[in-house]
Amino acid sequence: MEKILVGLKRVVDYNVRVRVNSDGSGVETAGVKMSINPFDEIALEEALRIKERGDAKEVIVISIGSSDCQQQLRTGLAMGADRAILVATDDATDSLTRARALLEIVNRESPELVILGKQAIDDDNNQTGQMLAALWDRPQATSASTIELSGNTARVIREVDVGLETIEVDLPAVLTVDLRLNEPRYVKLPDIMKAKKKPLDEVALGDLGLTAAPAITEVLFEPPAEREKGVMVDDVPGLVAALNEKGLL
Amino acid sequence: MSKILIIADHDGVALNGAIAKAVACAASIDGAQIEIAVFAESTAAIAAEAAALDSVTRVIAIENIANKHLIAAVVAPQVVAISDGYSHIFGLSSSFGKDLMPRVAALLGVNQISDIMTVESPHVFKRPIYAGNAVLTVEAPTDQVVIATVRTASYRAAGANNSAPIEVVDIAADLPSHTRFVELQAGSSDRPDLQSASSVVSGGRALASTENFDLIYALADKLGAAVGATRAAVDAGYIANEFQIGQTGKIIAPDLYIAIGISGAIQHLTGIKDAGTIVAINKDAEAPIFEVADIGLVGDLFSIVPELTDALA
Ligand SMILES: Cc1cc2nc3c(=O)[nH]c(=O)nc-3n(C[C@H](O)[C@H](O)[C@H](O)COP(=O)(O)OP(=O)(O)OC[C@H]3O[C@@H](n4cnc5c(N)ncnc54)[C@H](O)[C@@H]3O)c2cc1C
Numbered sequence: 001m002e003k004i005l006v007g008l009k010r011v012v013d014y015n016v017r018v019r020v021n022s023d024g025s026g027v028e029t030a031g032v033k034m035s036i037n038p039f040d041e042i043a044l045e046e047a048l049r050i051k052e053r054g055d056a057k058e059v060i061v062i063s064i065g066s067s068d069c070q071q072q073l074r075t076g077l078a079m080g081a082d083r084a085i086l087v088a089t090d091d092a093t094d095s096l097t098r099a100r101a102l103l104e105i106v107n108r109e110s111p112e113l114v115i116l117g118k119q120a121i122d123d124d125n126n127q128t129g130q131m132l133a134a135l136w137d138r139p140q141a142t143s144a145s146t147i148e149l150s151g152n153t154a155r156v157i158r159e160v161d162v163g164l165e166t167i168e169v170d171l172p173a174v175l176t177v178d179l180r181l182n183e184p185r186y187v188k189l190p191d192i193m194k195a196k197k198k199p200l201d202e203v204a205l206g207d208l209g210l211t212a213a214p215a216i217t218e219v220l221f222e223p224p225a226e227r228e229k230g231v232m233v234d235d236v237p238g239l240v241a242a243l244n245e246k247g248l249l
Numbered sequence: 250m251s252k253i254l255i256i257a258d259h260d261g262v263a264l265n266g267a268i269a270k271a272v273a274c275a276a277s278i279d280g281a282q283i284e285i286a287v288f289a290e291s292t293a294a295i296a297a298e299a300a301a302l303d304s305v306t307r308v309i310a311i312e313n314i315a316n317k318h319l320i321a322a323v324v325a326p327q328v329v330a331i332s333d334g335y336s337h338i339f340g341l342s343s344s345f346g347k348d349l350m351p352r353v354a355a356l357l358g359v360n361q362i363s364d365i366m367t368v369e370s371p372h373v374f375k376r377p378i379y380a381g382n383a384v385l386t387v388e389a390p391t392d393q394v395v396i397a398t399v400r401t402a403s404y405r406a407a408g409a410n411n412s413a414p415i416e417v418v419d420i421a422a423d424l425p426s427h428t429r430f431v432e433l434q435a436g437s438s439d440r441p442d443l444q445s446a447s448s449v450v451s452g453g454r455a456l457a458s459t460e461n462f463d464l465i466y467a468l469a470d471k472l473g474a475a476v477g478a479t480r481a482a483v484d485a486g487y488i489a490n491e492f493q494i495g496q497t498g499k500i501i502a503p504d505l506y507i508a509i510g511i512s513g514a515i516q517h518l519t520g521i522k523d524a525g526t527i528v529a530i531n532k533d534a535e536a537p538i539f540e541v542a543d544i545g546l547v548g549d550l551f552s553i554v555p556e557l558t559d560a561l562a
Contacts, residue, residue, distance in 0.1 A: 017515070018382040027383055095351065096360045123378050124496065125363050130321065130351035139322055139428040142348050145490070155431065160344035161444070161499070162260070163491050166431035167320065173427075179497055180484060215393070216360050219373065219386040224522065230543040236556045239528070242544045246526055248448075248505045249472075249561065 001112035001149075001171070003058045004047040006081065007102065009037040010065055010072045011122040020221045027221060036072045039117025041079075043177045045184040046147060047115050048080045055149055056113070058082045062105055064098050066090050070200060077195035078187040084198070089205035091212030097205075099131035104208040106136060111172065113154070118143045118176040129176035139169035142176040251278045251371050253337040254309075256328060257287040257299055258345050261317065264298035266445055267341050269406035271399040275339055276304040276407060277368045284309060286331060288324050290317040296415045303408040308415045318430035321348040326422040328353045336371070337395040342500070346398045354396040362387055364400040376400070380496040381519030401444075402502040402523045436489050440466075443492060446475035448505040449524075451494060454481035455510025455531075455550060462487050464554045465509060471561045477501070479517050494520035510550045513538025530554065 012018055013033040021028050036044075047059045061076035063069035064087040073084035087101045106114060119126035126142075133140035141147075141156035145164070148155045158165045159178045205212060233239045243249045253275045258265035268285070275283045284307045285299040292310035300308045309331060315323050328349070332338060338353065340346030342364050354361035367375040372389045374397070389395045443449060450469040456462050462482075469476045477499070478492045494501060496516040502523035509530045511517060518541055521527060529542035532549050539545045546553060 012379070014516070018379040020383050027379065094360050096355060096358075099355060119497070121380065121496070123363075124380065125361075126347050127351035127354070127361050127363065130348060131355035131361075133322065134325065134352040134355035137425075139425070140348070140352065141428075142321075143344065158344070159490050160433075161491060163433065163435040163489065165344075165433050168429045168431055170427040179480065180490065214360075215390050216362065217388040219388050221378075222384045222386070224377070224381055224384050227522075227527075227541050227543070230527070230539075230541075230545055232539075232545045232547070235546070235548075236553060236560055239544060239546050239557065240560050243505075243526075243528070246543075248526060 001056045003060060003109055003111040004050060004056050004113045004115060005106065005109060005111040006040070006044045006047045006059060006061050006076070007116040007128070008040045008044065008061050008063045008072045008076050009117070009120045010034050010063060010069045011037045011120055014038055014121055020223050024220045024222060034068070034071070036075055037117050037120045039119060039177060039179070041184040042179065042181050043115040043117050044076055044079055044081060045182045046177060049182065050149065060085060060109060060111070062087065062102070064089065064093060064101050064205070073200055074195050075187060077198040077200070078191040079185060082198065084200040086200065086202045087205050087208065088202050089212050092214055093212045094214040094216060095125055095127040095131055097210055097212060097214070098128050099135055100210055101205060101208055102128070102132045103135045106132070113171060114174045116174065116176045118178055129174045133174040136174070139173040140176070141167055141169050141173065143178045144175050145178050145180045147175060147181070251281045251336045252334060253278065253281050253283050253339060254332070254335045255283065255285045256338065256340045256346070256349065257285050257295060258341050258343050259287070259289060259295045261289060262294065264295050265341065265343065266406065267343065267401040268299065269302055269409065270401035270404040271339050271341055272302045272304055272407040273404040274365060274368065274399045275337070278337070278371050282306050286311065286328070288313070288316040288319065288327060290314055292417070300413040300415050301409040301411050303411050305411055305413040308413055310415055310417045311420055312417065315424050319345050320428050320430060321345070321352050322428045323424050324349055325352040325356055326424065327420050329356045330420045330422040331418065332357060332394065335394060337397065340398050342398040342400050350396055350398050357394060357396065359393045359396055362389060362395065362397040365397050366400045366403040377519065380515045381522055382515060400500060402500045436491060440469060441473065441475040443475040443477055444499055444501055447503055448472050448474035449477045449501060449503045450474045450507045450509065451477035451479070451511060452482055452487070452509050453479040453511035454485065456482060456487055459487050464550070468507070468554055468558045471558050474505070479511050496520065508538050508542070509554060511538055512536050513541065
């Protein structure tokens with residue numbers, strides 16, 4: 001195939017203990033480490049492996065957001081992507097707008113595969129891939145833990161509630177990936193240097209004919225309910241007694 | 250008035266029990282009229298279960314050989330075909346619901362709300378974000394249909410003392426053939442289902458092998474509990490993926506959760522926040538799991554778990 005398009009979302013790093021800010025308008029991001037959404041990193045790793053096997057010629061990474069997203073795109077280029085596209089907007093976007101933006105790029109680039117993370121670890125939405133597939137009128141295979149390509153089809157094993165489901169989709173298609181698909185490579189210093197020379201194009205969200213204006217309003221961010229402090233027991237009889245006291249045995 | 254359509258989840262034979270929880274969520278919207286749509290090859294048994302759920306006023310049964318295995322790209326246009334007149338369309342936060350609902354939303358040109366945990370008003374909902382580290386109140390526009398998934402761990406199942414009318418409906422929607430079901434590998438188990446069990450015994454990386462997981466099974470069997478695991482245990486191959494609990498696994502709300510050799514990473518904790526009582530057994534007194542545990546025991550699981558299993562009648 002000619003091209004694989006991979007989405008990279010800039011998110012608060014998964015090791016950060018996220019805190020709601022004081023006025024409830026969002027979470028604290030000042031001085032917080034930002035990274036590529038872990039699922040998207042896996043998506044990129046898979047695309048790179050497909051290319052390295054000789055099954056694809058070009059891997060393009062794309063991010064939607066502020067110019068800060070260039071960092072994540074550069075990391076993607078350092079991992080091995082050939083070029084990057086930033087759909088630039090300083091405003092918050094919702095999943096449908098992101099899917100519409102991806103569709104515009106898909107229409108320009110005509111990739112045979114779009115690979116995205118199954119969800120972003122910030123909004124935990126799990127929506128964009130499915131929405132893009134719908135708007136594109138193409139198949140979706142979500143939560144992939146194995147991807148096998150043969151000719152014009154992809155056979156995908158999906159992690160589902162009851163186990164593993166295998167489906168076959170015709171290309172072009174949208175795949176979203178789960179954690180067990182692969183382990184992303186580490187970026188090496190020389191690759192970071194090389195990545196600086198790779199093309200990173202920018203297109204304004206507005207120039208794609210889209211406005212950010214999220215339809216769903218984020219009214220209030222709150223910390224989750226705290227659990228009451230528990231008790232420590234010293235041994236198994238103590239544990240059994242504590243469970244009995246709560247009527248759980 | 251809110252007219253709510255719930256998309257049934259099923260395995261081709263029986264209704265997914267969590268649909269009763271989605272009904273409870275829908276019923277928490279004032280004056281809601283609740284209907285359930287069943288897409289299947291053969292709908293009779295599933296539709297009958299749906300019709301029994303309290304507060305349901307009608308079940309719509311859509312029979313089609315193409316619905317033998319539920320495929321999002323195939324079901325979505327059928328949902329769109331019957332979507333007229335509904336103020337809300339809900340699915341479960343299950344593999345099928347998560348796959349389907351965003352596709353439906355995009356076809357209808359609207360956004361989707363994932364994982365409703367409480368209903369504040371017909372268009373205002375709370376949902377967890379950042380692996381449950383924050384709760385976000387969202388407001389959907391009132392001039393559009395609300396498409397959402399329901400975080401079923403937040404709800405108690407609706408009763409089943411109803412007999413709503415069942416209507417078989419034919420749909421003339423163009424169904425794609427670009428997506429084909431191949432097979433389903435489902436682990437068979439005599440143990441209680443992880444998502445609906447009242448007790449769950451869960452093991453982490455510390456179990457260190459598939460064989461050692463027998464300690465977890467033995468304790469679970471004594472308690473009549475379901476078995477769960479962390480991502481680390483699943484990644485290491487000690488247990489199959491469907492047992493993973495957390496941000497990317499199952500979200501559960503048992504009365505009793507026993508975490509054994511589990512550190513308590515936020516991605517795991519988000520899956521057990523609604524458990525009644527959390528018990529933690531870990532050799533590291535500083536492990537974060539103790540911050541959320543109701544009962545904690547510091548020590549070596551390899552001696553504690555067999556002793557606990559023996560101590561239980
Ligand atoms: C995007 C993303 C999504 C994720 N989603 C999930 C998810 O859905 N679910 C999930 O579980 N994780 C998830 N994770 C992984 C998560 O961050 C942790 O790595 C994982 O939960 C750790 O599993 P664990 O507690 O089994 O292992 P560890 O963190 O290694 O903890 C093992 C614990 O066992 C204790 N121990 C060791 N030996 C003994 C002994 N002999 N007796 C008693 N205690 C002992 C140790 O003290 C330690 O606390 C996700 C991570 C990312 C990045």
